[in-house]
Amino acid sequence: MENRLRVLRAARSWSQQDLAERIEVSRQSVNAIETGKYDPSLPLAFRIAELFDMPIEEIFVSPSRRSSKAI
Amino acid sequence: MLAAKTSDFTPAQRAHTRRVLLLLLAYAVILPPLVWVRAHRQVSDLVALLMAIAASLPVLGMFASWGRYLSDERDEYHQALTLKRIAIATNATMGAAVVWGFLQAFGVMPLIEAYWIPTIWVVIQGTFGIIELFARRGREG
Numbered sequence: 001m002e003n004r005l006r007v008l009r010a011a012r013s014w015s016q017q018d019l020a021e022r023i024e025v026s027r028q029s030v031n032a033i034e035t036g037k038y039d040p041s042l043p044l045a046f047r048i049a050e051l052f053d054m055p056i057e058e059i060f061v062s063p064s065r066r067s068s069k070a071i
Numbered sequence: 072m073l074a075a076k077t078s079d080f081t082p083a084q085r086a087h088t089r090r091v092l093l094l095l096l097a098y099a100v101i102l103p104p105l106v107w108v109r110a111h112r113q114v115s116d117l118v119a120l121l122m123a124i125a126a127s128l129p130v131l132g133m134f135a136s137w138g139r140y141l142s143d144e145r146d147e148y149h150q151a152l153t154l155k156r157i158a159i160a161t162n163a164t165m166g167a168a169v170v171w172g173f174l175q176a177f178g179v180m181p182l183i184e185a186y187w188i189p190t191i192w193v194v195i196q197g198t199f200g201i202i203e204l205f206a207r208r209g210r211e212g
Contacts, residue, residue, distance in 0.1 A: 026081055029148035031211055038148050 002061040006034045008052050023047045079204070081149055087140035091133055098129035130189060152203060160196040164188060 009019050009030075016030040023030075025044065032038035033048075040048065049056045080088070105122045108114065114122070137157070144150040168188050174180035 024145070026146045026149060028079070028207060029146055031207075032148050035210070038151065041147055044147060 001039045001063060002036055003033065004059050004061075005030070005048065008054075008059065009034075019051075022051055079208075081144060081146045083140055083143040083145065084149065086143065087136055090136040090139070094129040094132045094136065097132075101125055101129065130186075133193070134189075156196050156199045156203070159199055160192050163195050164192040167191060 005019075009016070014022075016034070017027045020027045020030045023044065024047070029038065029040075033040055045056050045060060049059055052059060105126050108122065109119075137153075141150060141153060144153070171180060171183065175182055
């Protein structure tokens, strides 16, 4: 799933490890989410959204919305 | 804090690795004398049964450790990777066991000891784990 995690993290000058510690996961998890190799669970997506104080849909791109835009 | 600062491994992974290494050590200590006794001494059925159970215990402990790991792991990404590895290893091992069973039934292949089945499972699981680790390091540079 596409997301803006890398951009949001970079805007705060956080490393992947910094973000990982804030949302209580491993650095590998952050990397996998940022690169779209892993889709976080809803609870983790909420933790991320709360950390950045943004709605989930402003961080993660809905796959269905993305495909409907492409059409 | 759940994530380790510098390690590639989560606390649950480190605990699982420690348990498995201890169990492998126990296996290496227990197995040779049991094999020697079986080869050189006549033992009663009861003693043979106890020897077989003693040889199995470290391996059973390893499977229990995997279960404990899945329960302890707080990092959902690593938990998902492990579940995927377990599914792949289980499917491949069960598939191989079925094919070998029929090959054996039709006289094409010799009989093999049943304990090779979990051994193959562990090898496949471990191999995928190592491949994943190097692939991830390659992606992350």
